Amino acid sequence: GGIITQTPKFLIGQEGQKLTLKCQQNFNHDTMYWYRQDSGKGLRLIYYSITENDLQKGDLSEGYDASREKKSSFSLTVTSAQKNEMAVFLCASSIPNTEVFFGKGTRLTVV
Amino acid sequence: AQSVTQPDARVTVSEGASLQLRCKYSYFGTPYLFWYVQYPRQGLQLLLKYYPGDPVVQGVNGFEAEFSKSNSSFHLRKASVHWSDWAVYFCAVTSPSGSWQLIFGSGTQLTVMP
Numbered sequence: 001g002g003i004i005t006q007t008p009k010f011l012i013g014q015e016g017q018k019l020t021l022k023c024q025q026n027f028n029h030d031t032m033y034w035y036r037q038d039s040g041k042g043l044r045l046i047y048y049s050i051t052e053n054d055l056q057k058g059d060l061s062e063g064y065d066a067s068r069e070k071k072s073s074f075s076l077t078v079t080s081a082q083k084n085e086m087a088v089f090l091c092a093s094s095i096p097n098t099e100v101f102f103g104k105g106t107r108l109t110v111v
Numbered sequence: 112a113q114s115v116t117q118p119d120a121r122v123t124v125s126e127g128a129s130l131q132l133r134c135k136y137s138y139f140g141t142p143y144l145f146w147y148v149q150y151p152r153q154g155l156q157l158l159l160k161y162y163p164g165d166p167v168v169q170g171v172n173g174f175e176a177e178f179s180k181s182n183s184s185f186h187l188r189k190a191s192v193h194w195s196d197w198a199v200y201f202c203a204v205t206s207p208s209g210s211w212q213l214i215f216g217s218g219t220q221l222t223v224m225p
Binding site: 004033035040041042043044045048058090092099100102103104105 | 115117120147152153154155156157160201212213215216217218
């Protein structure tokens with residue numbers, strides 16, 4: 001089996017700061033995703049990538065950038081953190097038409 | 112618009128009782144449906160999946176779900192709940208075409224009483 005590793009597990013940032021979240025997978029999956037999880041709102045797709053160097057915007061991409069320089073890694077940047085923002089960011093990966101696997105998440109708090 | 116609705120934000124059941132968590136979907140085309148579970152401080156884990164075929168699908172830990180095209184539903188069931196089932200449950204839908212993006216419901220928090 002494989003694993004998805006997200007770093008850091010907890011991230012505290014200041015308002016206006018640029019923050020980067022990292023994700024590594026060893027499934028050798030082509031597609032990777034970033035979801036944002038807010039309490040009571042489920043998961044919303046921020047960005048996804050179907051292969052190395054590919055980026056596709058999800059419904060929640062405004063305020064974020066992403067980078068897929070290697071097949072195994074996918075990073076997400078919060079371009080300007082918003083005060084009182086609190087959410088969990090989940091990275092995931094899959095191969096087409098099969099199960100999507102999730103990491104354990106990065107919990108973001110902005111002070 | 113494509114969407115998933117989980118009408119119950121919170122469900123409380125006694126240990127040993129039966130369980131049904133509701134999921135309604137709105138999707139153009141052939142839906143593939145999923146139930147994921149999230150234990151505290153964990154990522155999402157797949158419970159079961161529906162690909163077109165038998166409408167009743169079996170999952171892990173005694174969970175099953177039934178697909179209904181006429182009702183646009185994919186409800187999750189378990190005959191006897193265990194305390195370890197205390198978690199948040201998410202219903203999701205996708206299509207075999209495109210990038211396999213999952214559209215999630217807002218989740219149902221399951222509390223199990225002793």
